[in-house]
Amino acid sequence: MKKINIGLLGLGNVGTGVYSIFQTNHDKISLSAQKELSIKKILVNNLNKDREVSVSPDTLTTSAKDLFNDPEIDIIVELLGGIHPAYDYIKEALKAKKHVVTANKAVIATYGRELIQIAIDNHVALRYEASVGGGIPIINTLSKPLSVNHFEEMIGIVNGTTNYILTQMTDYGLDYDEVLKAAQDKGFAEADPTSDVEGEDAAYKLSILISTAFGMEVPPASIPREGITKISKDDIEYASQFGYKIKLLATAKKSDDHLEFHVHPTLVPNTHPLASVSNEFNALFLKGNAVDELMLYGKGAGSLPTGSAVVGDIVEIAKIIGTNFDPTISIPENSGNLKPSGEGISKYYIHFRVEDKPGALGIISTAFGNNGISIETVMQRSRGEKYVPVIYILHDCTREQLNSTFDDISKDNTVKEVRSILRVEEY
């Protein structure tokens, strides 16, 4: 049985998962690859750190060169995270004609096409299943069994931290700040949660999904996004009364030759398959013109689930090594010549705080009418306080129509503030 040697860059959370899968599931790995796979060298910062897995000291090195220059190493696995030095190492590994597996969403979203081209030039594989959705085989599914579909829409819950926070707010009627703190204590949220809660992490993943499914190049920074920090327990409660759950959705929808894409907190009807995706779980819901509706659901993070995706990529490459099957993937091609269409049209949920006196509903409703927006539902709650919440659910409109309405309303003092602007997904 041919032997394949692997080098790991990094032995943190995911690296430890990969290493322990090689220990516990070695039989399945060999059976699937029909080759003998082993981890030969691992780049670490500190040779003497205590680790959860027991690794022979001569496997560890602090020099990446030890991996790139080892002619016996066939596959380099980048698990460092962040752009630098991960991006530089991936490039160096590809140029040294090593196959590369990475879990790095930031690098793939930002430099994916350049790196795929370098892989093609060096006739080696570059795989990144774990960069989106942790253990869920999303990239494989989109680019292999479903690749014969024209995709129509793609809606993902791709950030576990925000989904955990929103689920806990929903289940226990808590406010954002309380849940964030508990999530940090439990390790479900970072000490600095900005990238997660502001939707940046989801935008990275959406950029990769759009490239994979639609072949369109969309830099993560150009994706309109809004995070979850302004969502209150009241919003969650009102949404629930209307039959919805609030989820942070990464969305791409095609209409004719335009693609709308954004990351936005959204009311999802309870009947939608995404509504039951709770806590740290991720899911991708999509529609293809042949396969129709499909959803992939699972653990979007974690040492072993993410490790499962990484080891799956390693095995797919190991099968190819020694054959003349082309290990490269093509640069995603925007074959439909799709153009971006901003945030598109949507139903919206708007939460105003208004003075509790006659006329407020009239001012707001008139302003919506003047801007061509029809109202589906209004709910006003009087609580004997000076300012009361008024909730509108609006029929399809553009963000520009909304902004123009808010301008009109701001001329009157009755409306104190626009508390929340949430999209509403239909099903």
Added chain:
Amino acid sequence: MKKINIGLLGLGNVGTGVYSIFQTNHDKISLSAQKELSIKKILVNNLNKDREVSVSPDTLTTSAKDLFNDPEIDIIVELLGGIHPAYDYIKEALKAKKHVVTANKAVIATYGRELIQIAIDNHVALRYEASVGGGIPIINTLSKPLSVNHFEEMIGIVNGTTNYILTQMTDYGLDYDEVLKAAQDKGFAEADPTSDVEGEDAAYKLSILISTAFGMEVPPASIPREGITKISKDDIEYASQFGYKIKLLATAKKSDDHLEFHVHPTLVPNTHPLASVSNEFNALFLKGNAVDELMLYGKGAGSLPTGSAVVGDIVEIAKIIGTNFDPTISIPENSGNLKPSGEGISKYYIHFRVEDKPGALGIISTAFGNNGISIETVMQRSRGEKYVPVIYILHDCTREQLNSTFDDISKDNTVKEVRSILRVEEY
């Protein structure tokens, strides 16, 4: 660009889907395969039948030999259904060194290993993604990205007809017979629905899943199964009061070196991802020792979704043609040396009909106790009728313990009948 020719055996529901995907999505098919694919010949029964797709008459033939003997045809796609002549044709095609794609669950469940061996002997591919779960890429996911996992459990809703019937019974409070008739009128159930409603279809699919995920050979006829014909709207209503939905589940669960498997109507907690799989949708929920919980959800039948899976298989084979990459798959290997363990232990829901007089609850509860079964919940409804329903939810027990309890109870006339025996899944 190299040209690959395909021959279809059958142009019914799925065949029409495959043909029309080749028409509408030809660009995506070529892009994905990096080869030019076309359907060269199609076996039909009747050359002159009116069809939904427009096919050039010289593509059609009534002789399968025209496909097997055509040296230009690389891939044969079997879409006839049923065991004969589908099985014979697949064998003949493989022996003629044609790659084969099939959507045939009955053939793969019954003769899969024999056919895989013939494919290996002739060094050609045999793929059957569409045999389980229609358009959902279940076989690909289990055998590729997730193949590095040791699977722990696998629970599928793999029959769309029964799931449609159960969902309609739940949503509209209707009884089985009423819904079956409506489903037949709408084409969601066959005129003779026996194979679906008695769980035979699900047993075929479970046999394929067990072979793929656990490597164990389980003939479909040896899978304990019970259908949905005895489920009443009352059962659905009681289950709902306890927080459950009733689903027909195809289950395989590993414990140490034993595998329990069966097809059985089951109470699924509303919080379980499978509970929200409604109507004609299918889903597979699984647990792997690395990936943890994962669910794949989509359309389990239909011309285009099933066609999507078939065309996905065709493209994967087309990529391999012309390379020295091994196109065969291995005979599934029961590497864990798993042994069958019957129906295993489970929580159960039991619906008795008893005389509405003192003592009935005592008789039943005592009999459960005498057989070592503990009771989680009892619900008795008095309706002023002679016989009233009594519902028990029982803690884990074996089917043998249950049967022994029923024997004990039958000695007393107070209990008129055991109306329903349903498993209860925990989450």
